[in-house]
Amino acid sequence: MSALNPTRRQMLASSVMLGASLALPAWAQTAGKSAKGARILIIGGGVGGATAAKYLKLFDPTLQVTVVEKNRTYIRPYGSSEVLNQHTSMAELNVSYDVLASRYGIQFVFDAVTGFDPVARTVSTAGKLKLGYDRLIVSPGIELLYDAYAGYSEQVANTTVPSGWIPGAQTALLAKQLQGMRQGGTFVLAAPPNPYRCPPGPYERPALMAEWLSQHNPTAKVIIVDPKDSFVTDETMMLGWNRLYNFNLPEDYVKKMSPLVEVKHHATPGMLSWVRGKDGGRTLRIDAKKMTIETEAEVIKADVINVIPPMRAGKIAATLGLTDKSGWCPVGRRDFASELHPHVHVIGDACVADAMPKSGFSANNQAKVVARAIIESLAGRPAPEPLMENTCYALAGKDYGLFVADVFKVVDGKIARINGKARYLPLNASAAQIKLGARYQQAWLRTFTQDCFA
Numbered sequence: 001m002s003a004l005n006p007t008r009r010q011m012l013a014s015s016v017m018l019g020a021s022l023a024l025p026a027w028a029q030t031a032g033k034s035a036k037g038a039r040i041l042i043i044g045g046g047v048g049g050a051t052a053a054k055y056l057k058l059f060d061p062t063l064q065v066t067v068v069e070k071n072r073t074y075i076r077p078y079g080s081s082e083v084l085n086q087h088t089s090m091a092e093l094n095v096s097y098d099v100l101a102s103r104y105g106i107q108f109v110f111d112a113v114t115g116f117d118p119v120a121r122t123v124s125t126a127g128k129l130k131l132g133y134d135r136l137i138v139s140p141g142i143e144l145l146y147d148a149y150a151g152y153s154e155q156v157a158n159t160t161v162p163s164g165w166i167p168g169a170q171t172a173l174l175a176k177q178l179q180g181m182r183q184g185g186t187f188v189l190a191a192p193p194n195p196y197r198c199p200p201g202p203y204e205r206p207a208l209m210a211e212w213l214s215q216h217n218p219t220a221k222v223i224i225v226d227p228k229d230s231f232v233t234d235e236t237m238m239l240g241w242n243r244l245y246n247f248n249l250p251e252d253y254v255k256k257m258s259p260l261v262e263v264k265h266h267a268t269p270g271m272l273s274w275v276r277g278k279d280g281g282r283t284l285r286i287d288a289k290k291m292t293i294e295t296e297a298e299v300i301k302a303d304v305i306n307v308i309p310p311m312r313a314g315k316i317a318a319t320l321g322l323t324d325k326s327g328w329c330p331v332g333r334r335d336f337a338s339e340l341h342p343h344v345h346v347i348g349d350a351c352v353a354d355a356m357p358k359s360g361f362s363a364n365n366q367a368k369v370v371a372r373a374i375i376e377s378l379a380g381r382p383a384p385e386p387l388m389e390n391t392c393y394a395l396a397g398k399d400y401g402l403f404v405a406d407v408f409k410v411v412d413g414k415i416a417r418i419n420g421k422a423r424y425l426p427l428n429a430s431a432a433q434i435k436l437g438a439r440y441q442q443a444w445l446r447t448f449t450q451d452c453f454a
């Protein structure tokens with residue numbers, strides 16, 4: 001008898017040796033299990049946490065979904081630079097949790113999480129609550145590392161040199177400073193190193209300010225100092241600056257882009273400039289008293305300074321032991337399950353998601369993937385293979401929209417971009433397409449907020 005033709009006894013023996021776990025499909029091993037009534041606790045009611053809560057309830061209304069959030073009202077970061085140029089108000093950034101509570105029966109606990117017991121599966125809060133869970137989702141956003149630059153601190157940011165990358169009182173302070181800046185004053189924005197929240201954001205903000213200042217303070221200067229040499233959407237964004245604010249692109253960009261589009265050289269450059277890392281743009285020190293910012297290249301005297309400091313996962317992630325030495329949270333890429341604690345998932349800006357940027361769009365997608373994965377896992381089934389996407393819209397001016405749009409899949413254990421080179425607004429886009437891009441951005445702000453919070 002050959003090995004290719006086993007007896008019935010041999011076949012039975014080998015299936016016993018393989019054991020039920022390999023011999024049976026996953027769904028058959030776990031028949032009878034279900035997600036029904038399971039307790040899902042979510043830390044953080046921002047984009048990731050709110051979306052996860054809503055979609056868990058949509059997928060299975062029997063789940064007990066509770067969000068622990070430290071603030072009663074969410075201040076949305078996306079679109080918050082538009083407060084600075086008076087396109088919108090601080091009040092319009094406020095998002096209520098009422099609809100999520102009343103429409104879907106999601107429970108909200110307004111309290112700050114301080115710790116957890118991963119064995120007993122409980123979370124503790126500053127208000128001395130102990131909340132139990134079957135699965136925990138953590139979406140705490142970012143922590144800003146104010147102390148990364150000499151002379152800078154949270155106290156300086158709260159009083160004189162605001163950041164506002166987590167929106168709130170600092171955003172209002174920055175708006176006041178910019179709108180009240182003396183005629184001919186200098187505004188410096190210090191862009192962050194990678195990785196950071198909202199890749200086009202540090203370049204959209206100065207563009208919107210250049211547009212506003214062109215009308216209200218036309219002799220002002222806007223200087224971006226940057227530790228990096230490039231950024232996502234750099235070509236389309238700088239083309240917008242070139243057309244709108246007489247910005248002269250660096251020569252290497254002009255060479256690269258010229259075969260595809262006319263890049264003007266302005267004999268009299270406009271108010272906006274970008275100092276790259278290779279030209280000494282990295283920030284070293286802030287002097288809030290003298291109102292100077294020191295970079296590798298020079299000391300710049302400014303009237304208003306906006307620092308977007310380096311960042312890492314929201315503080316509570318480290319407290320719970322969910323971060324590694326990078327300061328971010330390593331997760332399984334199919335289900336965003338923490339690699340460091342069982343029954344915990346980390347999504348949004350705080351997690352390591354490889355090619356997927358730290359954006360609201362990404363956090364929203366990841367939340368839906370996790371909601372599905374948790375329901376499947378509670379029912380004993382494997383998480384489905386996720387297909388995710390991100391679109392970051394950005395404005396070079398009120399009527400000048402652009403974007404980066406990508407699709408992602410898990411490839412060799414990492415999240416990889418699977419669309420080709422076509423990611424951006426084409427360089428030769430028509431004026432109508434560019435205007436439409438700006439309309440899409442505004443429409444996205446509304447529909448996206450609805451998808452997460454209503």
Ligand SMILES: Cc1cc2nc3c(=O)[nH]c(=O)nc-3n(C[C@H](O)[C@H](O)[C@H](O)COP(=O)(O)OP(=O)(O)OC[C@H]3O[C@@H](n4cnc5c(N)ncnc54)[C@H](O)[C@@H]3O)c2cc1C
Nearest residue numbers: 044046047048070077078113140141198348349359360361
């Ligand atoms: C200026 C700017 C423009 C942007 N524009 C865009 C854009 O156009 N498109 C886009 O997709 N993204 C944009 N973003 C990025 C987007 O806002 C973030 O990527 C997104 O908010 C991340 O979601 P999150 O859930 O990870 O964090 P967050 O939305 O920040 O939510 C975290 C929540 O956790 C809570 N929390 C933290 N710690 C605790 C604790 N211990 N206990 C209880 N609660 C806690 C916080 O209060 C917060 O509500 C922009 C960001 C900025 C700053």
